[in-house]
Amino acid sequence: MAQVFGPWANTVAKLSIVLGVFFVAAALATLDTIHRSSYVRLTGVARPQPVAFSHKHHANMGIDCRYCHTTVEEEAFANIPPTSVCMTCHTMVWADSPALEPVIESYETGEPIKWKRVHDLPDHVYFDHSAHVNKGIGCATCHGRVDEMPLVWKEQPLFMKWCLECHREPEQFIRPREEVFNMAYESPKDQHELGEHLVEEYEVKTHNHRLMDCWICHR
Amino acid sequence: MMRRACIRSFRLEGRASARPGHAEACPSSPFGDLHGPLQQVAKTGWVKLARSGVAIFVVLCALLTTTGCDLRQKMWDQPSYRTYQESEFFEDGSSARPLVEGTVARGFLREDDHYYRGKVDGEFAKELPEQIEVTRELLMRGKERYNIYCSVCHDPAGYGNGMVVQRGFAEPESFHIDRLRGMPDGYYYSVITDGFGRMPGYAYQIRPSDRWAIVAYIRTLQLSQYATLDDVPETVRDDL
Numbered sequence: 294m295a296q297v298f299g300p301w302a303n304t305v306a307k308l309s310i311v312l313g314v315f316f317v318a319a320a321l322a323t324l325d326t327i328h329r330s331s332y333v334r335l336t337g338v339a340r341p342q343p344v345a346f347s348h349k350h351h352a353n354m355g356i357d358c359r360y361c362h363t364t365v366e367e368e369a370f371a372n373i374p375p376t377s378v379c380m381t382c383h384t385m386v387w388a389d390s391p392a393l394e395p396v397i398e399s400y401e402t403g404e405p406i407k408w409k410r411v412h413d414l415p416d417h418v419y420f421d422h423s424a425h426v427n428k429g430i431g432c433a434t435c436h437g438r439v440d441e442m443p444l445v446w447k448e449q450p451l452f453m454k455w456c457l458e459c460h461r462e463p464e465q466f467i468r469p470r471e472e473v474f475n476m477a478y479e480s481p482k483d484q485h486e487l488g489e490h491l492v493e494e495y496e497v498k499t500h501n502h503r504l505m506d507c508w509i510c511h512r
Numbered sequence: 513m514m515r516r517a518c519i520r521s522f523r524l525e526g527r528a529s530a531r532p533g534h535a536e537a538c539p540s541s542p543f544g545d546l547h548g549p550l551q552q553v554a555k556t557g558w559v560k561l562a563r564s565g566v567a568i569f570v571v572l573c574a575l576l577t578t579t580g581c582d583l584r585q586k587m588w589d590q591p592s593y594r595t596y597q598e599s600e601f602f603e604d605g606s607s608a609r610p611l612v613e614g615t616v617a618r619g620f621l622r623e624d625d626h627y628y629r630g631k632v633d634g635e636f637a638k639e640l641p642e643q644i645e646v647t648r649e650l651l652m653r654g655k656e657r658y659n660i661y662c663s664v665c666h667d668p669a670g671y672g673n674g675m676v677v678q679r680g681f682a683e684p685e686s687f688h689i690d691r692l693r694g695m696p697d698g699y700y701y702s703v704i705t706d707g708f709g710r711m712p713g714y715a716y717q718i719r720p721s722d723r724w725a726i727v728a729y730i731r732t733l734q735l736s737q738y739a740t741l742d743d744v745p746e747t748v749r750d751d752l
Contacts, residue, residue, distance in 0.1 A: 354675040357660040363717050370595045381712040382664075386680045405606070416590040 331450065339444035340409045344395050352440035358432060358474055369421040373408055376400045411445045412436075418453075419512050428495045429467045430459075433476045440476040453510075460504035463497055464488030470495075628720055630701030637698030644724045654729030657722045661714055670733045682710045687730055688737045700727045 331337055352358075359365060361374035376399045387393055399406045414420055425435075432439065437448030449455055459466050467488050472478045481487060492499060503509070593599065599607035622628040627641040640646065665674040670687035677683050685692065704723045707713035718726070741749065 354664065354679070356664055356675075359660050360664070360717070373596070375716070377712075377716065381714075382676055382681060384712070385682060385710065386676060415588040416592070416594065417587045 329450065329452070334447070334450040335411075336447045336450045339442070339446040340411055342408055342444060343406055345392055345444070347443045348439045348445060349441055349443050352476065358439075365422050366426050367423050369419075369423065371422045376406060411447055412451065414451060418510050420510070426473055427470070428463075428497055429470050429473060429491055430463075431468050431473045431475070431478055433478065434459075434466050434468075438476055456510065457505060460509070461502065463499060463504070464492045467491045467495070467497070626698075627724075630698030630705070632698070635698075636696040636702065638696045640697055640724055640728060644721070644728070646728055650725050651729055651732055653722065654725035654727070654732075657718060658726050658729050658733075661718055662726065665711075669737070670730065684711065687734055693734055693738075697727050697731070700730055 327333060361378055362371045363374070365371040376396060379396050380400050383393055383396060388397070395406060398404075426432075435449060436445075439445060464485060465488060466480075468478055468480065469491065491497075498504060593607035595608075597607045598605055601607075602609070624641070625631050626637050627643055630637050632638075644650065659668060663674055664676045665681055666672050666684055666687065667674040667677075672684040672686050687693075701723055703711065704718060704726060705713055705715045714723075735743075
């Protein structure tokens with residue numbers, strides 16, 4: 294039988310190894326890019342909700358975040374308000390508007406409104422709102438200008454590296470406690486000095502890079 | 513190991529068949545020479561072997577990615593419930609279980625009528641309960657809570673012309689009329705807790721200690737609107 298493969302086969306074989314590695318690497322890189330894209334992460338995409346509840350509309354009336362997200366200062370979880378909280382105002386305001394029908398129905402039947410989650414960390418990550426809010430990290434730093442969102446979207450993709458960026462140097466983001474709920478706050482020019490001062494004053498646990506320990510978030 | 517051996521034998525065979533005798537002197541080979549059974553296999557049916565090599569590679573990749581994804585998915589969505597998570601187990605589809613009616617958490621019996629209901633012997637309490645000490649911190653806390661929960665209707669100064677009232681909610685009376693100035697502290701506490709007329713109760717959003725802080729702050733607001741020169745300490749009167 295004649296030789297099917299001449300010496301050229303060696304080149305092909307070598308090349309195919311290099312190309313194979315290249316293709317695998319390229320495929321992995323593409324997958325990773327897709328995985329991290331805002332398309333998969335749903336950043337900047339407003340989720341349709343069962344009620345067209347507008348933060349923009351309500352926040353512009355001067356309603357504080359805590360009127361509805363009551364537990365945000367004390368607990369890990371920032372609660373979503375029960376229907377009864379909407380009804381503190383909507384018994385009278387816009388009570389017969391079709392936009393509010395699901396709210397009123399929920400109030401009458403006791404069946405909760407099923408809001409869709411916008412932010413959802415993997416279950417292997419622990420997050421605590423009170424730890425951040427009480428140490429001078431503003432809502433807007435992580436959630437963006439919610440007071441300008443007709444429907445909430447995710448401002449940050451919530452990657453681990455994003456959490457770490459701040460945990461490494463919280464002085465770049467920290468603000469005075471009184472300003473945490475001020476959505477329009479802008480960090481001053483001397484942020485670095487102010488930040489270092491506040492980190493010390495609020496006793497943020499930055500020594501030995503403790504906030505970078507894996508168990509802080511993966512426990 | 514398996515994959516390496518396959519690639520290696522494939523390479524070796526390609527050279528060997530083209531230039532007999534050169535197989536041993538293959539200096540660029542990172543793996544050194546092949547001996548024993550592997551060489552046998554390599555020499556007999558390399559096409560088969562290459563094929564099975566590719567097959568094994570594909571299976572390995574598939575295994576790696578699927579089990580990898582699977583493990584990852586399991587860490588991502590663990591079987592324990594997170595707050596508000598949906599449940600397939602309970603009929604109402606919610607993982608949060610409602611309390612049995614009449615449940616009292618340990619330490620939450622709330623026997624103290626004055627502190628929890630603003631009443632002493634069935635009448636509205638005239639003073640703050642003894643647990644509440646009027647300090648600057650208390651008033652600042654009261655101010656903060658008032659501005660969160662009350663000012664949307666009663667406005668920051670207590671005249672009853674807040675934003676939501678301007679958008680159609682019933683207009684409450686000003687806190688600065690004589691009737692309300694004369695009402696006891698316990699009355700304010702009970703209005704916050706249970707509501708009054710068209711005003712809803714705020715027991716869900718505000719806890720008792722904060723309700724008293726708000727009462728203390730409303731008292732301060734009322735004083736502030738009727739302050740006279742006598743209320744200002746002499747040392748700072750010149751600054752007015």
